[in-house]
Amino acid sequence: MGVTQRKEREREEMRRRILDAALRLFLEQGFEKTSIRNIAEAIEYSPATIYLYYKDKNELLFALHQEAFLKMMAELGQVSTVEEPFERLTEMGQKYIKYALENPEMYDLMFVMTAPMETLDCRDEVWEDGLKSFCLLKTVVAQCSAAGYFNNQDVETTSLTIWAYMHGLVTIYLKNRLNMFGDDRQLERINQSFRQFVDMIQKETEHPIWEHR
Amino acid sequence: MGVTQRKEREREEMRRRILDAALRLFLEQGFEKTSIRNIAEAIEYSPATIYLYYKDKNELLFALHQEAFLKMMAELGQVSTVEEPFERLTEMGQKYIKYALENPEMYDLMFVMTAPMETLDCRDEVWEDGLKSFCLLKTVVAQCSAAGYFNNQDVETTSLTIWAYMHGLVTIYLKNRLNMFGDDRQLERINQSFRQFVDMIQKETEHPIWEHR
DNA sequence: ATTTTTAATGAACACTGTTTATTATATTTG
DNA sequence: CAAATATAATAAACAGTGTTCATTAAAAAT
Numbered sequence: 422m423g424v425t426q427r428k429e430r431e432r433e434e435m436r437r438r439i440l441d442a443a444l445r446l447f448l449e450q451g452f453e454k455t456s457i458r459n460i461a462e463a464i465e466y467s468p469a470t471i472y473l474y475y476k477d478k479n480e481l482l483f484a485l486h487q488e489a490f491l492k493m494m495a496e497l498g499q500v501s502t503v504e505e506p507f508e509r510l511t512e513m514g515q516k517y518i519k520y521a522l523e524n525p526e527m528y529d530l531m532f533v534m535t536a537p538m539e540t541l542d543c544r545d546e547v548w549e550d551g552l553k554s555f556c557l558l559k560t561v562v563a564q565c566s567a568a569g570y571f572n573n574q575d576v577e578t579t580s581l582t583i584w585a586y587m588h589g590l591v592t593i594y595l596k597n598r599l600n601m602f603g604d605d606r607q608l609e610r611i612n613q614s615f616r617q618f619v620d621m622i623q624k625e626t627e628h629p630i631w632e633h634r
Numbered sequence: 635m636g637v638t639q640r641k642e643r644e645r646e647e648m649r650r651r652i653l654d655a656a657l658r659l660f661l662e663q664g665f666e667k668t669s670i671r672n673i674a675e676a677i678e679y680s681p682a683t684i685y686l687y688y689k690d691k692n693e694l695l696f697a698l699h700q701e702a703f704l705k706m707m708a709e710l711g712q713v714s715t716v717e718e719p720f721e722r723l724t725e726m727g728q729k730y731i732k733y734a735l736e737n738p739e740m741y742d743l744m745f746v747m748t749a750p751m752e753t754l755d756c757r758d759e760v761w762e763d764g765l766k767s768f769c770l771l772k773t774v775v776a777q778c779s780a781a782g783y784f785n786n787q788d789v790e791t792t793s794l795t796i797w798a799y800m801h802g803l804v805t806i807y808l809k810n811r812l813n814m815f816g817d818d819r820q821l822e823r824i825n826q827s828f829r830q831f832v833d834m835i836q837k838e839t840e841h842p843i844w845e846h847r
Numbered sequence: 848a849t850t851t852t853t854a855a856t857g858a859a860c861a862c863t864g865t866t867t868a869t870t871a872t873a874t875t876t877g
Numbered sequence: 878c879a880a881a882t883a884t885a886a887t888a889a890a891c892a893g894t895g896t897t898c899a900t901t902a903a904a905a906a907t
Contacts, residue, residue: 468856473855534809538809586798587802589800601760618795670863680887681864682886682887683885691865
């Protein structure tokens with residue numbers, strides 16, 4: 422009898438309802454101000470019910486973090502149409518900045534907060550979402566490398582260097598550390614730095630593409 | 635009569651006691667697990683007393699954040715003995731990584747947490763500590779620039795680019811995102827990437843220093 | 848129709864940051 | 878010195894947090 426299947430389906434539906442409500446509140450009022458009780462209220466269930474579907478808040482955050490990765494991957498994956506590998510890489514960088522700036526709370530969840538990571542730790546799994554998106558980067562870097570860029574340097578190291586820069590740039594901005602300049606040229610500064618970085622790593626090649634200068 | 639002076643001195647002493655206790659607990663058990671009540675207990679006062687000396691928790695965090703900057707500046711300032719400007723910059727980078735890895739909670743407070751920044755916002759002051767350390771970086775970058783490095787690019791942009799990379803690198807590590815590789819070569823990866831970045835920006839010069847390759 | 852399993856909850860526990868009315872102490876004034 | 882005033886410290890409360898557990902209601906299996 423299909424009762425177990427229906428139960429399983431209902432369970433998934435409930436998990437979705439919880440996740441959707443959590444995501445909505447999260448985006449509406451930020452992480453800090455969203456509690457289990459808020460989420461429970463939004464779906465018209467008692468707080469204790471949430472714990473029948475998610476072990477704790479960390480697991481809920483981890484589930485949201487996974488959704489955020491799906492969305493980001495979908496956006497970053499769109500660069501495959503661009504022909505020239507380095508242009509594709511640059512495009513990816515731009516889309517990374519765009520995603521981070523448009524989804525600051527989600528970006529935090531994905532790359533800054535330690536809470537969702539603890540869920541992985543206690544299951545001793547590896548961070549698959551992170552690894553998958555890092556591989557996306559690595560692939561494009563490898564293609565650039567094959568096209569003569571990056572002086573045959575280790576692809577993984579180059580990818581980490583690029584990611585580190587991108588991550589640093591957006592977090593400095595998102596965590597309001599660019600306020601220190603006391604002006605309203607923050608986005609301008611980000612773009613200036615990004616262009617500089619792109620130029621810099623572009624030159625890292627045995628066969629410079631002079632027509633790009 | 636010196637009573638007001640003594641009162642002022644006692645007030646400062648109390649503020650110090652609170653700060654010292656907060657710092658100790660903070661380093662012992664991390665930020666998340668340190669509460670106003672804990673701090674009050676540590677100095678054997680009631681929680682409400684803390685509020686006679688610090689407006690709220692953000693202000694307390696901001697005070698700690700300032701202390702952290704003093705310490706970091708002292709460590710980063712020690713590079714002035716190095717003669718060659720680019721070597722000095724590299725040394726600064728190494729010291730930055732060292733500080734971040736040895737003081738992860740403090741680093742978080744200084745560059746990641748938004749809480750202490752809100753104290754600045756509501757006073758509408760600018761982030762002086764950040765600005766000051768950014769200026770330290772800018773100075774060295776300017777000296778490198780004067781020595782022929784960085785192709786006469788805008789010093790402020792170059793400094794931001796360098797800072798962004800450094801910040802990204804250490805936060806990716808501190809927030810456990812390098813776990814994804816599932817090995818124990820995390821520090822190795824950091825150093826590899828750092829060397830790569832240093833080599834990369836070193837080449838950014840009209841007059842390459844060939845003897846360094 | 849009765850037993851068993853499952854889902855949902857109310858209430859509690861041990862916390863959190865913060866405020867306020869009250870008390871104890873110290874300082875100033877008459 | 879004694880009375881009035883100002884200051885420092887606190888207990889208690891408020892409104893919130895994540896989480897657990899015994900109890901109840903509903904569905905499924907016997």
